[in-house]
Amino acid sequence: DQQVKQNSPSLSVQEGRISILNCDYTNSMFDYFLWYKKYPAEGPTFLISISSIKDKNEDGRFTVFLNKSAKHLSLHIVPSQPGDSAVYFCAASVYGGSQGNLIFGKGTKLSVKP
Amino acid sequence: DTAVSQTPKYLVTQMGNDKSIKCEQNLGHDTMYWYKQDSKKFLKIMFSYNNKELIINETVPNRFSPKSPDKAHLNLHINSLELGDSAVYFCASSQDLAAYNEQFFGPGTRLTVL
Numbered sequence: 001d002q003q004v005k006q007n008s009p010s011l012s013v014q015e016g017r018i019s020i021l022n023c024d025y026t027n028s029m030f031d032y033f034l035w036y037k038k039y040p041a042e043g044p045t046f047l048i049s050i051s052s053i054k055d056k057n058e059d060g061r062f063t064v065f066l067n068k069s070a071k072h073l074s075l076h077i078v079p080s081q082p083g084d085s086a087v088y089f090c091a092a093s094v095y096g097g098s099q100g101n102l103i104f105g106k107g108t109k110l111s112v113k114p
Numbered sequence: 115d116t117a118v119s120q121t122p123k124y125l126v127t128q129m130g131n132d133k134s135i136k137c138e139q140n141l142g143h144d145t146m147y148w149y150k151q152d153s154k155k156f157l158k159i160m161f162s163y164n165n166k167e168l169i170i171n172e173t174v175p176n177r178f179s180p181k182s183p184d185k186a187h188l189n190l191h192i193n194s195l196e197l198g199d200s201a202v203y204f205c206a207s208s209q210d211l212a213a214y215n216e217q218f219f220g221p222g223t224r225l226t227v228l
Contacts, residue, residue: 032213043118043204043219044157051214089157093213101170102217104157 003027004092006105013112019077021108023090026071030092034102035064035075038087047088048075080112117141120205120220127195128228135190135223137205145169146188147206147217148180157204163188164211192225200227 005024013019023033031052036044050057050064050073057064063076077084090105118139127133139146148160161180162170168180177193192199205220 036219041221043206043221045219046216049214049216101159101162102213106155107157 002105003030004090004103004105006088006090006108008108009106010109010111013080013110015082015112015114016079019075019080019084019110019112021075021077021088021090021110023073023075023105024071025073025092027092027103028071029094030103032093033064033066033073034091034093035062036089036091036104038089038107044089077110080110082112082114085110085112118205118207118218118220120203120223122223123221124224124226126226126228129195129197131195132191132193133195133225134192135203135205135225137188137190137220139186139205139207139218141207141218143207143218144185144210145208145215146182147208148188148190149204149206149219151202151204151222153201160190160203161188162211169211195225195227197227200225 003026034049035047037047038044048059048062048064050066055066066073087107087109089107091102093102121136145164147162149157151157160174163182166182179191182188202222202224204222206217208215208217
């Protein structure tokens, strides 16, 4: 049972354009969401997060939007750079939870072409 | 100086063997985790340890046993290896179990069972 879904396995974008990565979740208990970035042969690294009390969080070129009613979040990268090429994982959790349990999606492979 | 390290990076072994993967973190974190990324690319939590106590055990066969000699180390022992155990195993750590804490991942260990 996939509680966190990333339905696009891959995305190709031109350098300088916007990259939009999407994520849907099914468990209404989730109230904290994270994006991790993973390069080949490396572990995932934290990118940005958002709590359900917000609908937007921004950090430099990266912005995460949350639509709670639709159980949908998206990561926007503007402008996209070739170094952004990686696999992006969406993850969800319960903010007040005490088990550190992150539920990950399958990931979306982003390719930014020069 | 690597924050979360794992050894070995690659492990090829025969069915039925027993093997171990080691993990160390130098971040002073209280909590460590083991994740499994299978062939379908899902990243699923297996165990977490908080102050040397097992917190989560997500439907993992008892052939897998985490062992933590101290707060900085969480090793994964696997007995009677099966073909289906082939995957990439990631170790991670965080300040504590709170969901809002960033998890830092190791580079992964690719296990291949022949």
